[in-house]
Amino acid sequence: MxxxxxxxxxxxxxxxxxxxxxxxxxxxxxxxxxxxxxxxxxxxxxxxxxxxxxxxxxxxxxxxxxxxxxxxxxxxxxxxxxxxxxxxxxxxxxxxxxxxxxxxxxxxxxxxxxxxxxxxxxxxxxxxxxxxxxxxxxxxxxxxxxxxxxxxxxxxHQPLPPLAPLAAAPTAAAALDAVPLVPERGGGIRHRLAQLTAFPVWGAAPDPEAARARLAELVAAATHRYATHGHGEPTMLVHAATAPNAVLRALPALPRELWAPSLSAAWAASAAVTAAYAPAEPAPYAEAPGTTPEEVFERAAAHGDDHTIKFTDTALDVGGPLALAAAVRSVELNAPVFR
Structure with a gap:
C-alpha cells in the first residue's frame, strides 16, 4: 500500500x-x-x-x-x-x-x-x-x-561459525525440522550461535528464478512452523521467518547474480535462529477460520508488540490459513503493549 x-x-x-x-x-x-x-x-x-x-x-x-x-x-x-x-x-x-x-x-x-x-x-x-x-x-x-x-x-556484521553439511533435505520445511538444536540453551544469541556446527543441505538453485522460488518456500515454511514451534521462544523465533523475508523483499532491487547467494545466506540465518531457540517438540495450535488478513493485522496492531507486528506483516506476505494461524499464535504468545 x-x-x-x-x-x-x-x-x-x-x-x-x-x-x-x-x-x-x-x-x-x-x-x-x-x-x-x-x-x-x-x-x-x-x-x-x-x-x-x-x-x-x-x-x-x-x-x-x-x-x-x-x-x-x-x-x-x-x-x-x-x-x-x-x-x-x-x-x-x-x-x-x-x-x-x-x-x-x-x-x-x-x-x-x-x-x-x-x-x-x-x-x-x-x-x-x-x-x-x-x-x-x-x-x-x-x-x-x-x-x-x-x-x-x-x-x-557477524559471520556464523564454519558449518559442516548434514544430509540433504527435500523441502524447506524438512530442512528446518532437521536443524540440530544447540545444546546449551541459556545465554544470549551470540552464545547460542557460537555453538552451531552443522546444518542440513538445502536450497541449491540452478538459476535466479529458482533461488527466488526457494526463498519464498523458506519464508513460508518458517512462518508456518511458528504456529507449532513459536512457544519455544515467542519473540526470537519470529526472526526465522522475518529475516529470510527481508532478503526476499530485497531481491527485486538486486542484480540477479546475487539471488542465489542471498538464498544461501537467508537459509543460514533462518536455520541459525531455529537451532538457537526452537523447542524440541511441537505444540497444537488453533486455526482461525473465516478470519481475513486485514482482521489479523488489525489485531496485531491493537496488540502493539513490535515483533508481533513484523511477524504478522510477513505472515500476510505468505498468505493462506496456516500463515494467518501463525500470526494469531504470535498475538497470543507475545506480551501485548496495549491492554
Whole structure:
C-alpha cells in the first residue's frame, strides 16, 4: 500500500535522531514496525505507537572516525562505529542511486547476516520495500532509513561459525525440522550461535528464478512452523521467518547474480535462529477460520508488540490459513503493549 498520508516519512524523520540499539545491544524496532503499520493501512496508529515506544529509544552513539571507501574493512563488525557507518552510507546514497549502493554493499554485508540477531537485515528489507513501492521517488527520510539500516548491519556484521553439511533435505520445511538444536540453551544469541556446527543441505538453485522460488518456500515454511514451534521462544523465533523475508523483499532491487547467494545466506540465518531457540517438540495450535488478513493485522496492531507486528506483516506476505494461524499464535504468545 502506498502511503498517501505522509505519516511514514514523518515517523522515519522522527526516529532518525535515535540509534539502532538501546541498552548496548537491544535493537530499535520502531522503523520496521511503523513501516509495516503504514503498509497495512494503520497509519493513523503510528504516532500513538511511537509515543509508547519512546522510552525504548536512545540517542545515536557518538562518532569515532569517518569510514572511508578504502578503509572500510577495519571498521566492519565494530559496533562502536555505528554512527560512522550510518554517515558513510548517507554520503554514498547522496552521491549514487540507492540501487547501486545496495548492489555494491549487499555481497559485502551478506556473510554477516546474523548481525544483531538478524535485525539489521530485517531493517534493510523494510527500507528497500519502501523505496521499491515509492512512485513519488526516494524521499530524504526513506534514503536516510536505508543508510541507518545498512550502517547498523555493517557495524554489527557477524559471520556464523564454519558449518559442516548434514544430509540433504527435500523441502524447506524438512530442512528446518532437521536443524540440530544447540545444546546449551541459556545465554544470549551470540552464545547460542557460537555453538552451531552443522546444518542440513538445502536450497541449491540452478538459476535466479529458482533461488527466488526457494526463498519464498523458506519464508513460508518458517512462518508456518511458528504456529507449532513459536512457544519455544515467542519473540526470537519470529526472526526465522522475518529475516529470510527481508532478503526476499530485497531481491527485486538486486542484480540477479546475487539471488542465489542471498538464498544461501537467508537459509543460514533462518536455520541459525531455529537451532538457537526452537523447542524440541511441537505444540497444537488453533486455526482461525473465516478470519481475513486485514482482521489479523488489525489485531496485531491493537496488540502493539513490535515483533508481533513484523511477524504478522510477513505472515500476510505468505498468505493462506496456516500463515494467518501463525500470526494469531504470535498475538497470543507475545506480551501485548496495549491492554
Amino acid at each position: 502506498t502511503d498517501t498520508t505522509g505519516t511514514l516519512d514523518e515517523a522515519l524523520a522522527r526516529l532518525h535522531a535515535s540509534g539502532p540499539e538501546r541498552g548496548g545491544w537491544l535493537s530499535n524496532h520502531a522503523p520496521m514496525a511503523v513501516e509495516a503499520l503504514v503498509r497495512h493501512g494503520q497509519a493513523a496508529t503510528v504516532h500513538r505507537w511511537l509515543d509508547h515506544y519512546a522510552d525504548k529509544l536512545e540517542e545515536l552513539p557518538p562518532a569515532c572516525a569517518p569510514v572511508t571507501a578504502d578503509g572500510w574493512r577495519e571498521a566492519l563488525g565494530d559496533p562502536a562505529r555505528i554512527t560512522d557507518w550510518t554517515r558513510f552510507f548517507a554520503r554514498e546514497l547522496a552521491e549514487r542511486p540507492w540501487r547501486a549502493v545496495l548492489a555494491a554493499w549487499w555481497p559485502r554485508l551478506l556473510p554477516g547476516i546474523a548481525a544483531g540477531a538478524t535485525h539489521p537485515v530485517i531493517r534493510t528489507g523494510h527500507a528497500v520495500r519502501t523505496l521499491l513501492a515509492s512512485p513519488e521517488g526516494a524521499t530524504d527520510p526513506r534514503l536516510a532509513e536505508l543508510a541507518h539500516a545498512l550502517g547498523y548491519w555493517a557495524a554489527r
